[in-house]
Amino acid sequence: MSDENIIRVAAVVVLDAQQRVLTVRKRGTSRFMQPGGKPEPGESGAATAIREAQEEIGLTLTADQLRPMGSFSAAAANEEKFTVVCENFLVQFHEEAEAILTQLEPAAEIAELQWIPLDELQPREDLAPLLTEEVAPAVGTLLVDNA
Numbered sequence: 001m002s003d004e005n006i007i008r009v010a011a012v013v014v015l016d017a018q019q020r021v022l023t024v025r026k027r028g029t030s031r032f033m034q035p036g037g038k039p040e041p042g043e044s045g046a047a048t049a050i051r052e053a054q055e056e057i058g059l060t061l062t063a064d065q066l067r068p069m070g071s072f073s074a075a076a077a078n079e080e081k082f083t084v085v086c087e088n089f090l091v092q093f094h095e096e097a098e099a100i101l102t103q104l105e106p107a108a109e110i111a112e113l114q115w116i117p118l119d120e121l122q123p124r125e126d127l128a129p130l131l132t133e134e135v136a137p138a139v140g141t142l143l144v145d146n147a
Helices: 045-057 095-101 129-145
Strands: 006-015 020-026 067-075 083-092 110-117
Touching (some): 006 045, 006 129, 020 045, 045 083, 045 110, 067 129, 083 129
Parallel strands (some): 006 083
Antiparallel strands (some): 006 020, 020 110, 067 083
């Protein structure tokens, strides 16, 4: 695959105290995915994830909240014949953060937010392949390893 068929992004997995993952659906698309997007020139993956979370869902994050997960790749959800390569970060919120999470709203190009239990992130037509095939299993492994 040529580099021109690769979409490079950074994203954040927002996990709440009930082990639900926050997903977003962009306007004009049908699949939910994690908040994130393409980096600006010279922007790090962490900075991209922080900026995109603020722009897309109104969530203010700091670098020390991000837990690096590594990079994952899969077929792009909304662009045929493209592969997405995503630098992922995990942010876990516990009971004390529930008030923050209930105030999140779709913004920018985001049409809809949806909380989905981690164990229900299985391949299906309304979810991005990267999220269900790569990221969700990695989150599950991280949680088990740190239990």
